[in-house]
Amino acid sequence: MTKRISLTQYLIEQQRGEAQIPAQLRLLIEVVARACKRIAISVNKGALGEVLGTAGSENVQGEVQKKLDIIANEVLIEANEWGGHLAGMASEEMDDMHAVPNRYPQGEYLLLFDPLDGSSNIDVNVSIGTIFSVLKHRGGDVTNDSFLQAGTEQVCAGYCVYGPQTTLVLTVGQGVVMFTLDREQGSWVMTTESVQIPEDTKxxxxxxxxxxxxxxxxxxxxxxxxxxxxxxxxxxxxxxxxxxxxxxxxxxxxxxxxxxxxxxxxxxxxxxxxxxxxxxxxxxxxxxxxxxxxxxxxxxxxxxxxxxxxxxxxxxxxxxxxxxxxxxxxxxxxxxx
Ligand SMILES: O=P(O)(O)OC[C@H]1O[C@](O)(COP(=O)(O)O)[C@@H](O)[C@@H]1O
Ligand SMILES: [Mg+2]
Ligand SMILES: [Mg+2]
The missing domain is CATH 3.40.190.80 (D-Maltodextrin-Binding Protein; domain 2)
Incomplete structure (x- = not known):
């Protein structure tokens, strides 16, 4: 039987190995991945879960929000705010950044996300996803300006695509790996170890x-x-x-x-x-x-x-x-x- 590598195992190896990712970053990624599982469940329910259609509101960019844009945003905030790994979050669906409430421990990282990408495809049952990026908080009070760092400062980035399969794609700066959600086990299983884009294309x-x-x-x-x-x-x-x-x-x-x-x-x-x-x-x-x-x-x-x-x-x-x-x-x- 081929050996299955879980997301947890991969991240622990990244903590121990060359990348030496801090434990806090490992936990953060696990929490985001868990939130994506919850979003995937809502996406799959579709009309049965009453998650399709518009929410009747607009985001800061003047775009009509879909119910799933809001649900996915809430799932990501709720999952991430209490864990002690974040200082704040920023989202396409929120006017300003969301600081971690005082009642929870403050962490070292900043999480940014497009909770639901491809909103025009939600109601027509075409692949959509969640995109995220992680920066280090440089200290002091967390404000919108804390997030204004160039992309080269990212310590992790990834997305989850909710399609015929649910796939999590991740980088911590050591190449790109893909994990597929095993729904029976409820776990992320590595399915591509080293993603390479061909230099030429048609x-x-x-x-x-x-x-x-x-x-x-x-x-x-x-x-x-x-x-x-x-x-x-x-x-x-x-x-x-x-x-x-x-x-x-x-x-x-x-x-x-x-x-x-x-x-x-x-x-x-x-x-x-x-x-x-x-x-x-x-x-x-x-x-x-x-x-x-x-x-x-x-x-x-x-x-x-x-x-x-x-x-x-x-x-x-x-x-x-x-x-x-x-x-x-x-x-x-x-x-x-
Ligand atoms: O409908 P258009 O203009 O082709 O735009 C499609 C683009 O808009 C987006 O849906 C924008 O993202 P959101 O759904 O998060 O607003 C992209 O995912 C996509 O590439
Ligand atoms: Mg988008
Ligand atoms: Mg979006």
Whole structure:
């Protein structure tokens, strides 16, 4: 019988081994993973659990909140606030950060999350997920500013995708590992030990309906892909767009590809749609740890110094050579200005 490695065993090995992750970080990851199990149960119940549909409220970014956005946010807060490993939490669904109440011990870490990613897919039974990122608290009172650290400061990032399987994907800076939820046992079992994104790809992911709003470098890249074998790329490309970043990134970590949610002319003052702290940074950490790359077209995403908790960013990530190509097109256009 093949030996099964549980999430707990993996994390204890990371504590003892080269990574030497502190016990507090190990416990934090276990608690997040447990919260994801609870969210997975709600997701699976669907209409039977009365978790579908909108909640009738808006988040700080003016987006309509789904019931599951709120449920997942509450599950993550409730699970994490009493354990003594956190100083505070920040979420896509909360205006300001949530400090750990005084009645509980204060920990050393800051947890950031997109509790439910892919909200438009909840009601249509398509893969959705939870994305999270962990930073070290630099001391003093916890405020919104405590969270404004570049992605390079992350000590852990991961996501859980609620799809045909429930999969937890994790990095503590020592590569990327995947765990699948064994529902009978209730445990996370390692199913991929070392995730590697192929450097080249023939698959891109972008919302094509926004094409008329794109900037020239994005248009150039996609046009060349669409020309296929007859064009400058000399090969045919395939397209996928799940509209859940978590599921699109999961595909890229599994078989390669390039994912783009670029700046566009619809709202020129917004740098992009996706959120730096809850989506772009954690996914960039995972992608880089798996041998891929992530930029905003001009700069490595993880080196951006955040100025606001809910800051948005243009995202290009995935197979290294493709990300470098799209980034080069942006830099050329910038220089020509
Ligand atoms: O509907 P669009 O514009 O294609 O946007 C899809 C993108 O929006 C998101 O759903 C935004 O995330 P939320 O669901 O957490 O708001 C991404 O997961 C996805 O890549
Ligand atoms: Mg999201
Ligand atoms: Mg969300």
């Amino acid at each position: 698959e891109f992911a972008i919302n094509m309906s926004n094409m008329r709003h794109w900037d020239a470098p994005v248009k150039r890249y996609i046009d060349e892909c669409l020309e296929g074998k007859e064009g400058v790329r000399g090969k045919d490309f395939n397209m996928r767009w799940i509209a859940s970043m978590v599921a699109d990134v999961h595909r890229i970590l599994t078989r390669g590809g390039v994912f783009m949610y670029p700046w566009d002319k619809r709202e020129p003052s917004k740098p992009g749609k996706l959120r730096l702290m809850y989506e772009a940074n954690p996914m960039s950490f995972l992608v880089e740890q798996a041998g891929g790359a992530a930029t905003n077209g001009l700069q490595r995403i993880m080196e951006i110094e955040p100025k606001g908790l809910h800051e948005r960013v243009s995202v290009i990530l995935g197979s290294k050579n493709e990300v470098e190509r799209v980034t080069a097109y942006h830099r050329e256009a910038q220089q020509a200005k």
